[in-house]
Amino acid sequence: MPGSDPLPFDRMDLQATAIRDDFIAITQDYFDWMNGEIVRFCNLSIPDMVGMGVADYVRHTAEIAGRIGPEDGGIYARRNAAGQIMAMGGLRRLPDGTAEIVRIFTRPAFRGQGLGFQTVSHLVDEAGQLGYGILRLDTAVFMKSAQKIYRAAGFSLREPYEGAEPPPQLLPFWLFMERAL
Numbered sequence: 001m002p003g004s005d006p007l008p009f010d011r012m013d014l015q016a017t018a019i020r021d022d023f024i025a026i027t028q029d030y031f032d033w034m035n036g037e038i039v040r041f042c043n044l045s046i047p048d049m050v051g052m053g054v055a056d057y058v059r060h061t062a063e064i065a066g067r068i069g070p071e072d073g074g075i076y077a078r079r080n081a082a083g084q085i086m087a088m089g090g091l092r093r094l095p096d097g098t099a100e101i102v103r104i105f106t107r108p109a110f111r112g113q114g115l116g117f118q119t120v121s122h123l124v125d126e127a128g129q130l131g132y133g134i135l136r137l138d139t140a141v142f143m144k145s146a147q148k149i150y151r152a153a154g155f156s157l158r159e160p161y162e163g164a165e166p167p168p169q170l171l172p173f174w175l176f177m178e179r180a181l
Contacts, residue, residue, distance in 0.1 A: 007081065009122045011074045012088075014066035023065065023075060026085045027058045030105040041142040042173045049167040068092050073099060073130065076122060078115065086110035089119040091126055094163035099132035102165070104146065116146065120153045128181045136178045138164045147175070154179040 014020045031054050035046040047053050052060070068074050073091030080086055087110060090102040101123050106115045127135045137155065139146050155177035166174045 007079050009076045009078045009119070011070065012077050014062065014075065020062060020066070022077070022085055023088075024058055024062050026077070026088055026105065026107065027061060027103070028055065029107060030088075030103060031058055031061075033105075037140065037142060038170070038173075041140070042170065044169055049169050065090060071130065073123075073126065075103070076119070076126065078119070078122075080110075086113075087115035087119045089123050091123050091130075094136065094161065096162060098134040098136055098161075099127040099130070100163065101127075101135060101137040104137075104149075116149045117152065120149055124153055124179075124181070133181055134178060135181055136161055136164075136176065138166055138174055138176050140170075141173050141175055150177050 012019050012023055014023055031046060035054055039045050046057060050057050065075050068090070072093040075088060075090045077085045077088040085107070087104075087106040089104040092100050092102060094100050101120065104116060104119055104123075106113075106119070124135060135155075136158070137150060138160075139150065156179065158176050158178040160171065160174075160176050161178075164176060
């Protein structure tokens with residue numbers, strides 16, 4: 001398909017309005033999908049757990065993501081030649097100084113191209129370049145495809161860790177993973 005060849009992953013400068021708007025749009029897609037899955041599998045909802053609507057929560061997370069300095073990680077996106085974000089993922093520093101992968105998401109129109117694994121691989125490489133020794137992540141028990149990607153990238157199960165984001169209500173439905181770099 002013309003114009004669909006992927007470009008490299010780029011760190012998103014969330015201070016730039018157009019890029020921030022792109023981040024908010026794909027993050028809205030992510031949380032709309034995630035909320036549907038949480039309702040379906042856990043009989044809970046993001047608005048009920050965080051005390052605000054999904055759109056407000058997306059803006060809240062954009063503010064947090066915008067404060068991740070380049071020395072700690074950031075939000076990375078892969079666009080196609082037409083400029084559409086196909087996939088994204090984030091990397092941030094946890095309170096204990098380890099790194100965490102967050103918000104791995106491939107838009108439905110671009111699934112089946114290996115972008116999830118490519119995103120995780122990029123973030124693992126980026127974490128290594130930033131000098132992290134340990135990389136962590138959390139995922140839902142129902143996210144079987146994501147778990148397969150994480151295991152293929154060298155992650156294994158571990159106990160919950162400080163700084164992980166799932167609300168307490170989700171803990172029975174959540175997994176925590178880690179790998180050394």
